Amino acid sequence: xxxxxxxxxxxxxxxxxxxxxxxxxxxxxxxxxxxxxxxxxxxxxxxxxxxxxxxxxxxxxxxxxxxxxxxxxxxxxxxxxxxxxxxxxxxxxxxxxxxxxxxxxxxxxxxxxxxxxxxxxxxxxxxxxxxxxxxxx
Amino acid sequence: xxxxxxxxxxxxxxxxxxxxxxxxxxxxxxxxxxxxxxxxxxxxxxxxxxxxxxxxxxxxxxxxxxxxxxxxxxxxxxxxxxxxxxxxxxxxxxxxxxxxxxxxxxxxxxxxxxxxxxxxxxxxxxxxxxxxxxxxxxxxxxxx
Numbered sequence: 001x002x003x004x005x006x007x008x009x010x011x012x013x014x015x016x017x018x019x020x021x022x023x024x025x026x027x028x029x030x031x032x033x034x035x036x037x038x039x040x041x042x043x044x045x046x047x048x049x050x051x052x053x054x055x056x057x058x059x060x061x062x063x064x065x066x067x068x069x070x071x072x073x074x075x076x077x078x079x080x081x082x083x084x085x086x087x088x089x090x091x092x093x094x095x096x097x098x099x100x101x102x103x104x105x106x107x108x109x110x111x112x113x114x115x116x117x118x119x120x121x122x123x124x125x126x127x128x129x130x131x132x133x134x135x136x137x
Numbered sequence: 138x139x140x141x142x143x144x145x146x147x148x149x150x151x152x153x154x155x156x157x158x159x160x161x162x163x164x165x166x167x168x169x170x171x172x173x174x175x176x177x178x179x180x181x182x183x184x185x186x187x188x189x190x191x192x193x194x195x196x197x198x199x200x201x202x203x204x205x206x207x208x209x210x211x212x213x214x215x216x217x218x219x220x221x222x223x224x225x226x227x228x229x230x231x232x233x234x235x236x237x238x239x240x241x242x243x244x245x246x247x248x249x250x251x252x253x254x255x256x257x258x259x260x261x262x263x264x265x266x267x268x269x270x271x272x273x274x275x276x277x278x279x280x281x
Contacts, residue, residue, distance in 0.1 A: 018196055029197060031204055094198030098142040102193065128203070131143035131188075 003118055004060045005048040008070045010079035013040040014095040017084075038082060044123040045074060045104060051115035061115045073107045097124045101132040109134070139192035143256060144200040146187055148210050150219035153180035154234040157224075170233075178222065183236075184261040185214060185243055189253035201252040213246050236262040240270035248272070 015038045016030040026034040033039070047070060051060040077087060083095035089103045101122045109117055123129040155178040156170040166174045173179070187210070191200040217226075223234035228242050243258045257278070261267040271278055 016198070020196070029202065096193075096198035098144060098193045098200050099198040101142055102140050127147040127149075129145045130200070131145065132140065133143075135140060136138070137141065 001050055002053055002060050003048050003050050004063075004066075004115070005046050006063065006066050006070060008045045008047070008067070008075050009042060010045065010075050011040060011042045012078050012081055012083050013038040014083040014090075015039065016094050016096065018094065038084070041124050043078075043100070045070070046119075046121040046123075047104075047108065047117070048119040048121070049112055049115035050118040054114070061112060066112065069108070069111055073111060074104055077107075097122050097128060097130040098132075101130045105132050105134060139195060141190055142193050142200050143188055143190045144203075144206075144253065146189075146203070146206060146210070148185045148187070148214060149182065150185070150215055151180060151182050152218055152221050152223050153178045154223040154229075155179070156233045156235060158233060178224065181262050183218075183239075184259075184267075185210075186257075186259040186261070187243075187247050187255065188257040188259075189250070190256045191253035201250075205252055206250065209250055210247075214243070236260050236266070236268045237270075240268045244270050244272055 015035055016033040017026050017036065018029075021029070047066070049061060049066070053060055081087060083090045083100070087095070087103075089106075090099070093099045093103070101120045104122065105117065105120045108120070117134065120132045121129055154173075155175065156173040157166050157176075158169075161169075187206075189201060189206070193200060223229055223239070226234070228245075229238070232238050240258050240260050243260060244255065247258065248255050256271065258270045259267055
């Protein structure tokens with residue numbers, strides 16, 4: 001079994017806000033992240049898949065194919081977008097780094113041929129990142 | 138069931154230390170610790186990477202509020218360790234302040250954090266060496 005990791009980058013805007021709370025409560029919990037004008041980050045996505053090495057190709061998965069899947073399922077949807085307003089899963093969930101990792105897992109699960117999704121890691125900044133290993137993991 | 142995510146945060150501090158054991162001879166200390174045994178000490182820009190796991194709160198979207206974790210780290214770690222000499226600390230009175238021992242000490246510091254479960258302490262001493270600790274008796278995990 002080999003773990004293979006592919007990176008991709010996207011740049012997006014977001015803000016943190018819970019509609020059930022008052023403005024004061026939102027700012028108390030989320031601080032400057034609650035600014036309704038939004039702010040942005042250069043995110044780095046690391047997708048790790050687990051699989052066995054194909055004896056013919058020597059690959060776990062075709063990297064070009066994996067790159068295309070990440071582009072189609074994630075980057076083309078998230079890059080240069082406002083996550084709160086333009087990405088459907090964040091209409092009902094706050095686009096924290098944790099929730100972005102979970103949302104990307106759900107976008108990718110079952111879509112990568114010949115390998116099992118092992119981990120989704122999302123860097124909001126080099127010093128802050130979240131990992132998700134799937135439901136129940 | 139709410140999904141479990143792992144949150145990773147990196148904290149930077151600069152500290153000095155010297156690797157030396159009083160109970161063995163100066164020659165043996167030099168042999169064992171090399172340049173790290175320099176009597177005047179030396180220093181590093183350390184990075185402490187902490188990993189916490191927990192259910193993602195449905196109202197905040199978070200494992201733990203970063204401002205709580207940052208305040209905890211500032212008070213318990215950075216205010217104590219940054220620009221300090223590790224050899225002067227009570228916890229390193231009887232053991233060398235190696236990065237391995239530093240990992241164990243940081244586990245002791247972060248483990249009581251009340252809002253999420255500590256899963257790993259990683260300390261990078263330089264860009265080329267780092268050490269992981271998963272807690273007493275925990276199986277090794279090689280996720281990187």
